[in-house]
Amino acid sequence: MSGSLGERLKAIRQAKGLSQKEMAEIMDVTLRAYQRYEKDEQKASYEKLARIVYELKDINSNWLLTGEGDMFIKNGMPEEFLERLKEDLSKASAESVNSLSFKDRLDAVLSGREKLERVEVIELARVLKQPAEEYLKLANYMPEIFSKVLNNDKVVTMLRSMGDLNDKEIDEVVESLSLVLEGYLSKKKKD
Known part of the structure; x- marks a missing residue:
């Protein structure tokens, strides 16, 4: 202590x-x-x-x-996410990587010194042409309840068909649906 x-x-x-x-x-x-x-x-x-x-x-x-543990969070992002990100970045074009809004912080993120915001994880998935829900799960930004729903292919298809959403809008949809689902399940448990 x-x-x-x-x-x-x-x-x-x-x-x-x-x-x-x-x-x-x-x-x-x-x-x-x-x-x-x-x-x-x-x-x-x-x-x-x-x-x-x-x-x-x-x-x-x-x-x-x-007083237990270390003062600072040592690993910015989960190791599993960083491994996947390094693999996907190695296959990406320099142009794609340079288009990231946080490209100047990428080395610090990859070395575990900095953490990405949820919307930055969504941007990464879009730029690297990877499923956003996978990146969000690996980065521990996917609430458990939403993760369960995303395993339903019909729901994933519906989310993808919502139109040409930007990263911030996708982030807001994920957050809003998570809150709605948590409220629904909480109410259902009480009934």
Whole structure:
């Protein structure tokens, strides 16, 4: 275990080279409130701690809350996804790879230092002419409930026939359908 919550907040701040004021801004609290968190005089809410994980991207939430594990998330993307991506990139044209909106971060992603956003995974699948649902599953961006539905060939055909959707629209469809399906199943369990 790695010290108190206040000590872990201070360790994150120092590791990221941030001032107490900058950490307070990230957490959306006053400077004084943040200083009390660091001194363990006051406990930060889970909402405020979640802002750190969300804003700084590579903080291990389990470490922040418990002190267990490493401070930073070491592997940006699942190994299985990275292996598939390396294989598909080796077959892709330089023109395709250069068209990626995040091509300047690709080396950091492939080495496990950075993580792609879900919409970037969809862009990769489109540019590399691979099924988006496979890439999303491998990247752990496919909610389990949606993954089960995508195993139904009729549903996949329907999604593909929705028209010429851009990456952001596909991402929104995946997210919306996941929420609808989770709500439906939750309601069905109660009945």
